[in-house]
Amino acid sequence: MWALSGIPEVQQGDDLAKLIAAAEPALADGDVLLVTSKIVSKAEGRIVEAADREAAIDAEAVRVVARRGTLRIVENRQGLVMAAAGVDASNTPAGTVLLLPEDPDASARAIREGLRDTLGVNVGVVVTDTFGRPWRAGLTDVAIGAAGVRVLDDLRGGTDAYGNPLVATVVATADELAAAGDLVKGKAAGRPVAVVRGLPQVVTPVEDQGEGARALVRNAQDDMFRLGTSEAVREAVTQRRTVRAFTDDPVDPGAVRRAVAAALTAPAPHHTTPWRFVLLESAESRVRLLDAMRDAWIADLRRDGKSEESITKRVRRGDVLRNAPYLVVPCLVMDGSHTYGDARRDGAEREMFVVATGAGVQNFLVALAGERLGSAWVSSTMFCRDVVREVLGLPADWDPMGAVAIGRPAEEPRARAERDAEAFIEVR
Structure with a gap:
């Protein structure tokens, strides 16, 4: 050589x-x-004229993989993942860059x-x-x-x-x-x-x-390492969708447990841990819970005077849970909460714990997306908490906060409607 x-x-x-x-x-x-x-x-x-090297990198990049300060690792138009898209300001006359x-x-x-x-x-x-x-x-x-x-x-x-x-x-x-x-x-x-x-x-x-x-x-x-850390988080958040149709492929229990570990990093008041996750890994446990919930919903709807046709349509909405190969019931516990003896402050205290539970569930859903698992968070357990506690043998102070259906998506999710972030922002 x-x-x-x-x-x-x-x-x-x-x-x-x-x-x-x-x-x-x-x-x-x-x-x-x-x-x-x-x-x-x-x-x-x-060789191109480029007083601004960053602009030249923008023109050559199709995707930012990772960013730290001014350093960018990007995928360029040739499919190569590299620093600065391969744009080089050395070995070329001043005021130009080499692509x-x-x-x-x-x-x-x-x-x-x-x-x-x-x-x-x-x-x-x-x-x-x-x-x-x-x-x-x-x-x-x-x-x-x-x-x-x-x-x-x-x-x-x-x-x-x-x-x-x-x-x-x-x-x-x-x-x-x-x-x-x-x-x-x-x-x-x-x-x-x-x-x-x-x-x-x-x-x-x-x-x-x-x-x-x-x-x-x-x-x-x-490619298991396609994204940088912050980009991976952003990708998982934006790719999370509510999935309503699943394949029959089994769900890796280890992936669900890793998602639970991510859920436990959510913020919570008073250094508490207000989350509990009940994993329904057997078909028998899922069917038993969903049958009991269905019966409770039907009884409620009949008391409300709904027609049998209306009841059938409403109950069918729970099919997303019944068709999923794996269910998780997130629960709220108030361990560590403060009691003030004042309805306003006690109400606010519970709201803090509810918000923290929602943050934990969001972490859970995003982590599932990172595991390439689809999910749907359905709030129906909140309407029959006593039934859920009885069927699953849960403590009286565990509040089921919905159920999460988990599985491999049976089809590509529909594109999410574009939302302008500025429409949701108020600056003071």
């Missing part, structure tokens, strides 16, 4: 393949070229084809850029574009030296090549291209351009 000397300052319109061929005319079949993205961007005219190549895989293909035309060789090309990484200090180069290179080496289905099956091992070959090339190129040595020789097995046949580096970008569904 070695870096090429003699590549001049690259200008817009330069033919990189010809510049590389002139610097290293002895390239051979099976070599891999590691090309710094900056010279690709310069050759493609990706990443528009299509790094296409850039790599153009260099590969140009070298085949110029030197008659079949090489692989990797376009590299510098990345930081979660949980690891320091920077390294990774592949953002590739052509003629097997970017991933899928070892699943094989065995290790002890005969154990490999079930999860997929090696990011192109990233390993990029990082290795950075060792010989150097960050400030003015040598933007490196050559790796001796790994012909990673180079594809002439007619095969390979998957490209886009294959290295983990898709959203498989």
Whole structure:
């Protein structure tokens, strides 16, 4: 592995393949070229006037992943998650910034084809850029574009030296090549291209351009660390929906318990813990409770003089609870509350505990959304608390504050109506 000397300052319109061929005319079949993205961007005219670098980042970003002060980790238009969308204000004239190549895989293909035309060789090309990484200090180069290179080496289905099956091992070959090339190129040595020789097995046949580096970008569904902390919280809050149709898939009890743990972080008066969560994990317990609640509702509605047709329609609204594979009954307890002997203050004291319970339930619902579970908070248990306490064997001072239906959503929730936050704000 070695870096090429003699590549001049690259200008817009330069033919990189010809510049590389002139610097290293002895390239051979099976070599891999590691090309710094900056010279690709310069050759493609990706230098833009930008007195405000932040505005350039805004233009290149499609999603903010995390933010701390002025530092932003974003997803850019190429699908790469990186600091500042790859917008670089170094190695470019004052008052300008350098953007990443528009299509790094296409850039790599153009260099590969140009070298085949110029030197008659079949090489692989990797376009590299510098990345930081979660949980690891320091920077390294990774592949953002590739052509003629097997970017991933899928070892699943094989065995290790002890005969154990490999079930999860997929090696990011192109990233390993990029990082290795950075060792010989150097960050400030003015040598933007490196050559790796001796790994012909990673180079594809002439007619095969390979998957490209886009294959290295983990898709959203498989990415467990897609968001930064504050963004993850915001995403869970905004993605929470009331789900009324569930699949038959079982609910992981561990996920529900993790959501309960999140609920317990809600604020409460007097350092109290006014929440209790009754988990109905068996079908028998759910049916027994819902049948008793249904009978209580019907009796109430008949006393109100409702018609049988009206009663049937109203009772049907409880189907969301009956069709869910898991139910939770949040309860309010007044342990630690103060008694003032004054109806106004005693009423306010209870209201504080009710608000705290609502905050706990909101935390619970948001945490469920973070577990990719749908939920519906139905307040019907409040209308028959004595029945709920009797069926579930709860203490007399536990007040059921509704029931939460939980499960995997059977369909995509409808889009939430847009609400202008300013319409709900008064400033004094």
